[in-house]
Amino acid sequence: RKEVEQDPGPFNVPEGATVAFNCTYSNSASQSFFWYRQDCRKEPKLLMSVYSSGNEDGRFTAQLNRASQYISLLIRDSKLSDSATYLCVVTSYIPTFGRGTSLIVHP
Amino acid sequence: DTAVSQTPKYLVTQMGNDKSIKCEQNLGHDTMYWYKQDSKKFLKIMFSYNNKELIINETVPNRFSPKSPDKAHLNLHINSLELGDSAVYFCASSQDHGMGNYEQYFGPGTRLTVT
Numbered sequence: 001r002k003e004v005e006q007d008p009g010p011f012n013v014p015e016g017a018t019v020a021f022n023c024t025y026s027n028s029a030s031q032s033f034f035w036y037r038q039d040c041r042k043e044p045k046l047l048m049s050v051y052s053s054g055n056e057d058g059r060f061t062a063q064l065n066r067a068s069q070y071i072s073l074l075i076r077d078s079k080l081s082d083s084a085t086y087l088c089v090v091t092s093y094i095p096t097f098g099r100g101t102s103l104i105v106h107p
Numbered sequence: 108d109t110a111v112s113q114t115p116k117y118l119v120t121q122m123g124n125d126k127s128i129k130c131e132q133n134l135g136h137d138t139m140y141w142y143k144q145d146s147k148k149f150l151k152i153m154f155s156y157n158n159k160e161l162i163i164n165e166t167v168p169n170r171f172s173p174k175s176p177d178k179a180h181l182n183l184h185i186n187s188l189e190l191g192d193s194a195v196y197f198c199a200s201s202q203d204h205g206m207g208n209y210e211q212y213f214g215p216g217t218r219l220t221v222t
Contacts, residue, residue: 044150049210058196093167094152094163095152097142097152
């Protein structure tokens with residue numbers, strides 16, 4: 001089993017849709033969790049940290065489920081500008097990136 | 108003001124050559140990283156330095172040697188380049204390491220092509 005797994009997609013959704021991504025991890029000792037966004041031919045940029053209590057930033061909500069060892073990202077009211085690859089990062093000591101989930105938002 | 112900068116942005120070279128990539132951060136962070144992103148877009152950590160000391164060294168060939176002259180700089184030297192080294196190399200920094208609890212900020216990447 002890979003350390004961090006994501007559905008590569010692509011997720012193809014219309015503007016205004018709600019879309020959710022999951023990311024599973026294998027190391028139960030993992031301490032820190034993040035979602036990054038990467039646009040084509042650009043560097044990854046931090047989207048949000050993920051806490052056990054869940055956290056929300058505008059249209060974005062992140063959740064952590066330690067029992068089932070997954071994190072999720074929910075995007076509400078999708079915009080064209082949300083089109084990108086979303087990478088989850090899970091850290092015990094070494095940061096481990098998932099392969100990313102591609103999101104395409106169309107008009 | 109670029110927080111994490113890398114040079115060069117593009118690097119095209121022949122097999123067997125030696126090349127260096129430079130990275131600088133002006134965020135005052137203590138920890139810096141090198142990542143490799145291959146053609147399948149998989150981003151994998153190579154090295155990490157905390158206050159000029161090596162703290163993470165993943166299974167990377169000895170041909171790759173990082174050097175941190177001070178905590179604001181982390182350079183990557185690659186000897187005897189091979190075709191498989193072609194990738195995008197990203198530098199990143201974080202406030203500290205602390206079991207990975209800190210957000211990382213990435214440089215724009217160096218696209219290395221070995222012919």
